[in-house]
Amino acid sequence: xxxxxxxxxRFVDLMVVIVLxxxxxxxxxxxxxxIKCTSPGPIFYKQMxxxxxxxxxxxxxxxxxxxxxxxxxxxxxxxxxxxxxxxxMRNDPRTTxxxxxxxxxxxDELPQLWNVIKGEMSIVGPRAPLPEEVQYYVEKxxxxxxxxxxxxCLWQVSGRSEIDFNRWIELDLHYIDNWSFWLDIRIMLKxxxxxxxxxxxx
Numbered sequence: 001x002x003x004x005x006x007x008x009x010r011f012v013d014l015m016v017v018i019v020l021x022x023x024x025x026x027x028x029x030x031x032x033x034x035i036k037c038t039s040p041g042p043i044f045y046k047q048m049x050x051x052x053x054x055x056x057x058x059x060x061x062x063x064x065x066x067x068x069x070x071x072x073x074x075x076x077x078x079x080x081x082x083x084x085x086x087x088x089m090r091n092d093p094r095t096t097x098x099x100x101x102x103x104x105x106x107x108d109e110l111p112q113l114w115n116v117i118k119g120e121m122s123i124v125g126p127r128a129p130l131p132e133e134v135q136y137y138v139e140k141x142x143x144x145x146x147x148x149x150x151x152x153c154l155w156q157v158s159g160r161s162e163i164d165f166n167r168w169i170e171l172d173l174h175y176i177d178n179w180s181f182w183l184d185i186r187i188m189l190k191x192x193x194x195x196x197x198x199x200x201x202x
Contacts, residue, residue, distance in 0.1 A: 001147065001179060012181070013123050016188075017113050024110060031062055031107055039096045041067035044111055049128035052148045057120040059128055060111035064099025065092070084165025085136040086129075106195045112151045124184040125150025126172040144172045147179075157190035 001009075021028075032043045045063040048056055072094055073087070082088035095103065102108040115121040121128065128149035134142075154171040155163060163171070175183065 005179075008181070009122060009184070010119070012184070013116050016123050017116050020113060027107070028110060031102065031110075034098055035063055038098045039063075039066065045108075048131060049149070050131055050134050050145060051120050051128060052145065054134060054142075054145045056131060057115070057118075057128075059121075060114050062102055062108040062111055064096060064102050064108050065094045066096060069094040082165055084168075085133040086165055086168075109151055116151065120148070122148040122150045124152055124175075124187050126153055126175065127155060140173075141169050143176060144169065147176055152187060152191040154187060157187055157194045160194075 035043050041063055043063060045061045045065070046058050047061070049059040051057050076089065076093065077087065079089055080087050099108070112121055116123060125148050126144045129137075129144070134145070137144075154175050155168050158171060175187075
């Protein structure tokens, strides 16, 4: 991606974040209150992810699981419904009642707007992988790390967990090889119905 495109994309990211925060602030506040009132534990879930060129950063989400959920992953890892190094499971027993709704509606992703402000993420781009996933990437898959990760992407608007890992990678590489502002706009517009239908969310 040319330097001027990177700068322009960053400018658009910040403009979109400002608009979204102005519109969504009441929802963000209400969600934080509900999380605090319905289950013990912090409001936000912080997890180490890999960003541009594999640089590690702390990704923010609203907490959707019981406290200590990561320590229980070994108990259900054999129930993984996704091929490749990614763990995905519908009806994860670690998810709280409110968390299931937040995941289905993608509201849990909204704190990543802070990651966009910090410059660690973009509004549109490949999903930010876990470091333990990246260590299993083959050379072709590592190209996902050549752009900033995004809150939404082609995977997000194409079925999410209904898509296997190999197709997921293909969609990310297609995005990287064919990037344009028009493609970003199309993905953002398609994200709205994808969120409302909850297709492939888990």
